[in-house]
Amino acid sequence: MRVPTSILRRNVLKRGPLQVKPFIISRSFHPSIKRLIDYDPYQILGIDKSADAKQIKKAYYDLVKKYHPDVNKEKDVEKKFHKIQQSYEILRDKEKKSQYDQFGPSAFDENGNANPFGGAGAGGAGGGNPFAGFGGGGFGRASSGGNPFGGMGFDFEDLFREAFAGGRGSAGGRAGGSRAHFVTEHVGDNVEVLKSVPFKDSIFGSKVTINYKVVDSCGTCSGSGLKKGAKKKTCPTCHGSGQTTHVMGGFHMASTCPTCQGTGVSISRADECGTCHGNGVQEVPKSTTIDIPPGISDGSRIRIPGAGDAPLVTKDEYNQVRNGDLIIRVSVQKDPVFKREKNDLVVNQEILMTTAALGGEIVVPTLDGQKIKLKVRPGVQSGRKLIIPEKGVPINRNLDDRGNLDVVLNVKTLVPENPTQTALLEALADAFNDKNANRTDADWRSELEDSLNNEKYEEVDEKDLHPSKLARIGKVLGKFFNFDADKSKRDNEK
Structure with missing residues (x-):
């Protein structure tokens, strides 16, 4: 009033x-x-x-x-x-x-x-x-x-301009030379890219090239959104304040101006840049080369500041823009030989039963490319772990400080493929008094039964220990039909 x-x-x-x-x-x-x-x-x-x-x-x-x-x-x-x-x-x-x-x-x-x-x-x-x-x-x-x-x-317009750092007194400039120049900083969004790297590169590090797309400042208008020689005008809706006031239930509610999005200025259609159509930004392809640090683990993220999206605002003396970050999420490929456990590498090494029994030497591969000869003591058991120091994962990205290479032994059972091998294995069983092993001699079973004092045992074949689904269904149905047959027989007897 x-x-x-x-x-x-x-x-x-x-x-x-x-x-x-x-x-x-x-x-x-x-x-x-x-x-x-x-x-x-x-x-x-x-x-x-x-x-x-x-x-x-x-x-x-x-x-x-x-x-x-x-x-x-x-x-x-x-x-x-x-x-x-x-x-x-x-x-x-x-x-x-x-x-x-x-x-x-x-x-x-x-x-x-x-x-x-x-x-x-x-x-x-x-x-x-x-x-x-x-x-x-x-x-x-x-x-x-x-x-x-x-x-x-x-000057109330000056108040809004300085208090909210969003108002404009005139198109593209200050309302008065003596007034303070307030700048609003706008930050763009982060861009995340998934990059798959070989297992060996994740251990020793490498350089990789990342190809991606980002929203960046328009190259034609340098992010201003204007044609050459054109200027921004004061927003006709908020008159440069960047805010509009609404009366709701007797209360005055202030909100960001929907026309200028709080900037206080707008670009007419005739003054828009022909490339970005007044937005000041456009989507462009980019490529960058980064260093994968040694010892990086699967799922790790590498951040490159300022390589992400530009904010969706036009550049002027009142807006300071800063691009978001590029975040590279590393996916490490699996290796057919090695696997990683924290700072150690693990390799499963098969050895023959005779080597495990008599002892000997085995050759173990390393991720570095060289091979190491290991001596195995007689009677080593399957699952035994042999540790080779300083052949594992770099600790804290230091190639001079590495974890261990764990060699897990897997004893391979010999399977005879000819009569000679069978005879030798039978002789070995005889030498070690193994009465449970099969023999080609027909009398070996009767001798075994005599040694067990004629005790009766339930016989179970190895293949029945882990039956397939079809076999389990057949077994259930067989019991069901046998039960019905016995019931019919009893009914007939009555």
């Missing part, structure tokens, strides 16, 4: 009758009763006396956003907002601030004007104008066509 200046002036003049002084010191008129400010500007702004200009300004902007009459509908909010205005006017000026620090509240009247009788000089800011604290317009909006907040003693 707009309050006319004339009404405001009348309200102020009602505070006391004016008297004409018989002699003039510095002004023609003075109120008969000079009311002094009844508050502490530092306390109103919530700052200490040691606060610098930047802290004063920040505190003022925070309070303006909270207690502006167009936003805050609390009772007496205009009076509180007026005190905030006056406190800022006093403390922002070095001379006024010095006067208040020296003389206290007696240095200024209730309108924030210098009091010539309170210790401050007659030439202080304000000049006797009782409306200086209001900026000449009181609360409310100015006449149409101008800045609706011009009468508040500050």
Whole structure:
């Protein structure tokens, strides 16, 4: 609601009758009763006396956003907002601030004007104008066509521009040369790429080339989204503030402007870059070569800063853009011989039964490419682990500090393929008094049965220990039918 200046002036003049002084010191008129400010500007702004200009300004902007009459509908909010205005006017000026620090509240009247009788000089800011604290317009909006907040003693567009770092005063530039230049940083998304590497490369490291696609700044307009020589214009929806206000249930709700996405500026269709269509970015293929560190494990991620997507904003002096990161997820291929267990490599080595029994030497491969000859003691059992130091995985990417190579022995049973081999194995069984092994001699079973004292045992074939699904089904059905047959027989007997 707009309050006319004339009404405001009348309200102020009602505070006391004016008297004409018989002699003039510095002004023609003075109120008969000079009311002094009844508050502490530092306390109103919530700052200490040691606060610098930047802290004063920040505190003022925070309070303006909270207690502006167009936003805050609390009772007496205009009076509180007026005190905030006056406190800022006093403390922002070095001379006024010095006067208040020296003389206290007696240095200024209730309108924030210098009091010539309170210790401050007659030439202080304000000049006797009782409306200086209001900026000449009181609360409310100015006449149409101008800045609706011009009468508040500050530029509301400048407030939004500096407080939210998203507003624009003019197309592609500042609204005023003396105003601070705030920059918003935008960060793009990360891009993740899966890269498969051979097992050996994961152990010793290598260089790999990554081909991928990212959203990057347009090469034609260098990310501005504009044709050559064109400029951005103030957003027609939010008028450069970057935000729109909606009234919902009596509350004023602020949200990001849907037209400019909070940037405060827009690009007309006629000024759009022909390559990126005003977006400032486009999808492009890229290729990069990276180092796979030694000892990297499956599923590890390698991050390349700044090699990801660019943010989906156009570049200008108010927007600082930074690309996201490229994240490479490493998938290690399996090796037919070696497998990894933490910092150790494991290889399964088969040895013949005779070697395991008599001892001997075996040749073991390594991932380095060389072969190692190992001596095996007589009677070694299957599953025995032999450890070769410093032939495993590099520890902490250090090729000079490696884990172990574990050689797991797997004893291979001999299977005779001719009568000679069968005879030799039977002789070996006889030599070791193995009466359980098969013999080609027909009398060996009767001798075995005699040695078992004619005890009866249930015979189970090895193939029946792990029957197939079909065999298990057949066995169940067989029991079922046999049961039915026995039942019919009993019924017939009755």
